[in-house]
Amino acid sequence: GNSVTQMEGPVTLSEEAFLTINCTYTATGYPSLFWYVQYPGEGLQLLLKATKADDKGSNKGFEATYRKETTSFHLEKGSVQVSDSAVYFCALRNANFNKFYFGSGTKLNVKP
Amino acid sequence: EAQVTQNPRYLITVTGKKLTVTCSQNMNHEYMSWYRQDPGLGLRQIYYSMNVEVTDKGDVPEGYKVSRKEKRNFPLILESPSPNQTSLYFCATGFASGRQETQYFGPGTRLLVL
Numbered sequence: 605g606n607s608v609t610q611m612e613g614p615v616t617l618s619e620e621a622f623l624t625i626n627c628t629y630t631a632t633g634y635p636s637l638f639w640y641v642q643y644p645g646e647g648l649q650l651l652l653k654a655t656k657a658d659d660k661g662s663n664k665g666f667e668a669t670y671r672k673e674t675t676s677f678h679l680e681k682g683s684v685q686v687s688d689s690a691v692y693f694c695a696l697r698n699a700n701f702n703k704f705y706f707g708s709g710t711k712l713n714v715k716p
Numbered sequence: 717e718a719q720v721t722q723n724p725r726y727l728i729t730v731t732g733k734k735l736t737v738t739c740s741q742n743m744n745h746e747y748m749s750w751y752r753q754d755p756g757l758g759l760r761q762i763y764y765s766m767n768v769e770v771t772d773k774g775d776v777p778e779g780y781k782v783s784r785k786e787k788r789n790f791p792l793i794l795e796s797p798s799p800n801q802t803s804l805y806f807c808a809t810g811f812a813s814g815r816q817e818t819q820y821f822g823p824g825t826r827l828l829v830l
Contacts, residue, residue: 646824647720647821648806648808704759708756708757
C-alpha cells in the first residue's frame with residue numbers, strides 16, 4: 605500500500621540555521637510527492653512538489669528532491685526565518701491521481 | 717479570487733444528531749476531497765470525487781457520506797455523529813488530470829461531538 609513517514613517534531617532551530625525534515629514513502633507505481641505547510645489556524649498550502657524521479661521542487665528557499673532509489677523526499681532550507689515557523693506535511697498522490705496520503709506533520713519552531 | 721469555502725467553521729453537537737459540513741469552490745475543479753486531521757496522525761482522506769456523480773472512499777470513510785450533484789459543491793454528511801468523529805476537517809479541490817497536481821485547501825471545520 606501507500607504511506608508516508610516523516611520525522612517527528614517539534615524541531616526547534618535558531619534563525620538562519622539549516623533545516624532538514626526527513627520524509628520517506630512507500631508506494632506502488634510512480635506517485636507524485638508534495639510538501640505542504642500549515643500556519644496556525646489555517647488550511648494547508650502547497651509549498652513544493654515533484655512529479656517524477658530526480659525532480660527537484662523548490663519554493664521560497666525550500667527544496668526537496670524526489671529520490672526513487674531511497675524512496676525519500678527530504679525538505680531542506682539553507683537559512684530559516686522566524687516566519688517559517690509552521691507545521692510541514694509530506695504527502696504523496698498515487699499513480700491513479702485519485703488518492704492522497706499525508707505524513708503526520710512536523711512542527712517547526714524558529715527562534716530569533 | 718480563487719476560493720474554497722467551508723461552513724460552518726466551528727460546530728459543537730451531540731451524539732446521533734445528523735449534521736452536514738458544506739464545501740464549495742469557484743475554480744471549476746473536477747477533483748474534490750475531504751480529510752480529517754488528528755494529532756499525530758496527519759491528514760487522512762475520508763472521501764473523494766473525480767467529477768459530478770463520481771465519488772469513492774478514501775482511507776477512513778466509516779461514519780461519513782458525501783454527494784456530488786454539482787461541480788462546485790461537495791458536502792460531507794455525518795448521519796449519526798459519534799465522539800470519535802471529533803476532529804478538524806478540511807475540504808480540498810484540484811484538477812483531476814496528472815498535469816495539474818496542486819490541491820487547494822479550505823480553512824477547516826472544527827467539530828466537537830459530545
